[in-house]
Amino acid sequence: MPNNKKMYDKGKVVAGLIIFGVLITFPLWYNHLKVAPAPEPKLVGKAAKAGQECIEPKSFMKAEHMLVLDIWRDTVVRSAKRVYVNESGKEFEMSLTNTCLDCHTEKAEFCDKCHNYALVLPYCWDCHIDPKEKM
Amino acid sequence: MNISYMYSLIAVMVLFLLAYLGAQVTVGKVFLGFIIPFLAAITFIVGFIYRVVDWARSPVPFCIPTTCGQQKSLPWIKSAPIENPSTTGGVIVRMFLEIVFFRSLFRNTKQKLKEGDKLSYEWEIWLWVGALAFHWAFFTVVFRHLRFFLEPVPACIQIVENLDGFLQIALPGLLLSGVVLLAAVTFLFLRRIFIPQVRYISLASDFFPLFLIMGIAFTGILMRYFTKVDIVGIKDFAMGLVTFHFHIPEGVGGLFYVHLFFVSILLAYFPFSKLMHLGGIFMSPTRNLTTNSRVKRHINPWNYPVKVHSYEAYEDEFREKMVEVGLPVEKMIEPEPPKEDAPPEEEAEPPEEAEPPEKEAELPEESEEKE
Numbered sequence: 001m002p003n004n005k006k007m008y009d010k011g012k013v014v015a016g017l018i019i020f021g022v023l024i025t026f027p028l029w030y031n032h033l034k035v036a037p038a039p040e041p042k043l044v045g046k047a048a049k050a051g052q053e054c055i056e057p058k059s060f061m062k063a064e065h066m067l068v069l070d071i072w073r074d075t076v077v078r079s080a081k082r083v084y085v086n087e088s089g090k091e092f093e094m095s096l097t098n099t100c101l102d103c104h105t106e107k108a109e110f111c112d113k114c115h116n117y118a119l120v121l122p123y124c125w126d127c128h129i130d131p132k133e134k135m
Numbered sequence: 136m137n138i139s140y141m142y143s144l145i146a147v148m149v150l151f152l153l154a155y156l157g158a159q160v161t162v163g164k165v166f167l168g169f170i171i172p173f174l175a176a177i178t179f180i181v182g183f184i185y186r187v188v189d190w191a192r193s194p195v196p197f198c199i200p201t202t203c204g205q206q207k208s209l210p211w212i213k214s215a216p217i218e219n220p221s222t223t224g225g226v227i228v229r230m231f232l233e234i235v236f237f238r239s240l241f242r243n244t245k246q247k248l249k250e251g252d253k254l255s256y257e258w259e260i261w262l263w264v265g266a267l268a269f270h271w272a273f274f275t276v277v278f279r280h281l282r283f284f285l286e287p288v289p290a291c292i293q294i295v296e297n298l299d300g301f302l303q304i305a306l307p308g309l310l311l312s313g314v315v316l317l318a319a320v321t322f323l324f325l326r327r328i329f330i331p332q333v334r335y336i337s338l339a340s341d342f343f344p345l346f347l348i349m350g351i352a353f354t355g356i357l358m359r360y361f362t363k364v365d366i367v368g369i370k371d372f373a374m375g376l377v378t379f380h381f382h383i384p385e386g387v388g389g390l391f392y393v394h395l396f397f398v399s400i401l402l403a404y405f406p407f408s409k410l411m412h413l414g415g416i417f418m419s420p421t422r423n424l425t426t427n428s429r430v431k432r433h434i435n436p437w438n439y440p441v442k443v444h445s446y447e448a449y450e451d452e453f454r455e456k457m458v459e460v461g462l463p464v465e466k467m468i469e470p471e472p473p474k475e476d477a478p479p480e481e482e483a484e485p486p487e488e489a490e491p492p493e494k495e496a497e498l499p500e501e502s503e504e505k506e
């Protein structure tokens with residue numbers, strides 16, 4: 001650093017640095033120094049309450065559910081195959097409505113919880129609406 | 136052969152291993168998860184401010200804006216108000232276009248010998264294309280990452296994400312900016328390898344940030360499209376990181392820690408490196424000065440009072456001796472009898488009249504003549 005302590009254009013430089021500081025610490029004050037609680041998706045369907053198990057373990061579903069749905073759709077629509085066999089040999093009908101929605105009845109209580117939190121908003125819902133949702 | 140890229144590549148590979156292996160033990164997670172990111176963030180903020188203040192303390196001795204157009208002069212000469220801005224407004228527009236669109240880089244040319252020995256200059260646009268793609272993609276990716284740090288997520292982030300994923304292909308949906316970032320940084324790297332002149336001047340410190348950013352983009356893309364991570368867990372962790380509520384996310388693999396570690400290294404490295412051009416562009420006198428050197432005198436801030444001996448004073452001191460040896464003088468010695476002096480008085484200026492106004496009055500006359 002030069003030994004003279006004078007800052008040239010001090011007003012402008014300080015203003016710029018304040019803008020820098022505000023932008024860089026934006027998440028800090030936007031969240032009011034608090035961590036919003038992580039979402040807890042709820043299973044409210046009857047089948048879930050009756051102890052129905054998911055088609056695959058939770059950790060797998062968490063990471064791959066979108067691929068499962070995508071593959072199911074293609075298999076049903078293109079190959080007319082409707083039976084899914086999981087790791088342990090159990091069979092399920094490849095159907096969102098008849099299989100998944102038995103447990104995951106409420107989109108708002110289950111899917112949206114994490115999807116809104118992580119801002120993952122698939123375009124499926126641009127056309128396929130959840131009838132319970134008000135437009 | 137320039138092998139400096141090898142040092143940088145090895146450095147980044149060592150960092151990768153360090154983070155990947157470190158993440159396997161709890162102590163490593165504590166270090167990689169918050170001690171290092173926290174120290175890196177502080178280094179970045181303090182270092183950034185230090186560098187900018189350092190620049191602000193360096194005097195600019197001359198008015199040195201680079202110009203690419205006609206300076207403002209006489210009203211009937213068309214001037215270029217942005218290329219050669221004589222007003223603060225012009226400077227702001229020029230700075231904005233420079234920072235957001237890299238306007239001066241757009242004019243990049245390359246020299247080449249053609250047909251043996253004919254020197255030719257060609258417009259070279261690819262560096263501009265690559266640099267613009269890289270910086271915009273980087274900004275977009277970082278902006279989209281705010282979804283991990285803000286709750287509720289502001290709508291503008293969703294808009295950017297929708298635009299970024301407009302191709303609507305792949306699952307999870309392909310976000311263009313991540314891919315463009317990796318492609319552009321690879322291009323900028325290959326440019327340094329394949330163009331001999333650029334390779335010759337490339338240092339390890341040019342390659343290191345490229346490899347580091349390549350690593351960040353690569354691990355990010357792996358996480359999103361291939362290995363998958365627990366986004367909800369990571370968001371909870373990331374929010375904790377920025378609000379000082381630290382806790383280790385469960386079931387998050389080594390790749391995430393590598394990603395975070397690379398970003399921490401990038402932040403900590405930032406103020407010490409060429410990456411400071413982020414702050415430097417605002418502090419560049421060749422860009423941020425008004426080209427008003429003909430209107431306003433730019434005083435060198437380190438001017439100290441210099442003892443001058445003007446010609447006037449010199450003549451006053453030596454007039455008699457000069458006249459004696461026949462040297463021309465501006466002011467004749469006033470002879471004692473004033474009557475005889477009438478003819479030479481026309482040439483020499485009467486001492487009563489103030490000099491400066493007369494000189495100023497002379498100038499417009501001259502320019503009118505030229506018109």
Ligand code: HEM
Nearest residue numbers: 276277280283310312313351352355356358359369373398
């Ligand atoms: C310089 C800053 C960073 C850059 C350039 C960067 C770059 C990337 C890129 C290119 C991707 C691929 C997906 C996409 O395009 O969004 C990605 C994904 C990811 N990054 Fe970063 N990243 C940065 C900082 C961070 C930080 C600080 C975190 C810590 C919270 C983080 C966490 C993640 C996660 C969790 C993913 C996976 C996203 C998903 O699965 O959707 N990144 N990153």
